[in-house]
Amino acid sequence: MKNDNYLFWLIGIGSLIFMGFTLYENYMYAVHLGSDKQGIFGDMFGASNALFTGLSFTGVIIAILLQRQELKLQRKELELTREEMKLTRLEFNQQNETLTKQQFENTFFQMISMYRDNTEKMTVDIQGVKSEGKPLFQAFNKKLNDDINTFMKNRFKKNNDNVEDKFFDNLEAEKLKLTINELVTIYERRYKSLEDEFVKYFSTIIIILKLVDQAKIDDKFFYISILKSHFTKYETLVVFYQTISQDPNNEFRKLVDRYSIVNDLEVKLIVNPNHFLNYKQKQFLNDYVTQSDKFFSTSTS
Incomplete structure (x- = not known):
């Protein structure tokens, strides 16, 4: 030019x-x-x-x-x-995205610290035995399994003319007979005896899940994995029991399902493994329907 x-x-x-x-x-x-x-x-x-x-x-x-x-x-x-x-x-x-992410991460890790502090401060008395912190989840599950065994034993005796000595020979078969409604009933009864401590615990969990769910960030599952990394296997089991005891439209259950919080649960810890397998199957179907709805809504628009 x-x-x-x-x-x-x-x-x-x-x-x-x-x-x-x-x-x-x-x-x-x-x-x-x-x-x-x-x-x-x-x-x-x-x-x-x-x-x-x-x-x-x-x-x-x-x-x-x-x-x-x-x-x-x-x-x-x-x-x-x-x-x-x-x-x-x-x-x-x-810059705005970076600032938003920094603000989210500050809040998120503060909540993780609060969760850890609250969990360590948890104290329960289970039939005269005091448990604190993370170990209480194992103690809770042990007592819950005792309650389940007592329920199955009473049912077996009722159906077999009070022949209790054959119960342990048929224990595995009796476990598979345990319905999810029976499991939830037994869990809720045991949960109510420790409700004060568990309400605070699950309230903290749901606040963290909502924080991640509502955040305008990518890689939400990355932050969920950080939360899950703090769970012991017995803690995850209690979260699973709490999840299946809730209505499918319950906010806590929807968030647990959405982010696959209990998908890494060790099946051998569950009395009837079919309960967990059925849960995962329903979760898979729900995810499939959700993704299909999103696909068709995007296609029509």
Whole structure:
């Protein structure tokens, strides 16, 4: 573009020099003419006027071309300005996302610390045996299994003429007979005896799950995995029991299902493994339906 301007200026200056040279030559020619030949000079000067008019027109064209080049420069500067504004907006959005993520992480890890502190401070008395912190979940599950065994034993005796000694021979079969409703009933009875401590525990868990769920961040499962990494296997088992004891539309259960909180549960810890397998199957079907709904809603829109 600078080369084009240089060419225009060269043409313009060349035209001015040519016009000056022509005028000078005409003048010098007229000086040497006699009075009887002045008319011929006038005719020649008229031709020069036509030439000057043409050169003037050339100057106008050059001015237009120069203005056009200037407009191109202005458009390019405007495009660069728009691009710079776009980059500035993108940088602002990135900074905003970074700030949002930092604020979320600060809150998240504060909640994780609160969860750990609250868990360590938990104290329960299970039939005269005091348990504190994480070990209480194992103690709770042991007593819960005792309650389940007592229930199955009483049912076996009722159906087998009070023949208790055969119960342990049929223990595995009796475990598979345990329905999920029976399990939930036994769990809720044991849970109520320790409700004060467990309410605070599950309240903290649901606050953390809601915090992650409502956050405008990517990789939500990464932060969920951080929470899950703090769970002992017996703690995960209690969370599973609490989950299946809730209505499918319960907020706690929906969040546990959505983020697969108990999917890593050791099946051998459950009295009837079918309860966990059925739960995972329902969860898979619910996820499939949810993803299908999202797909079709996106396709129609």
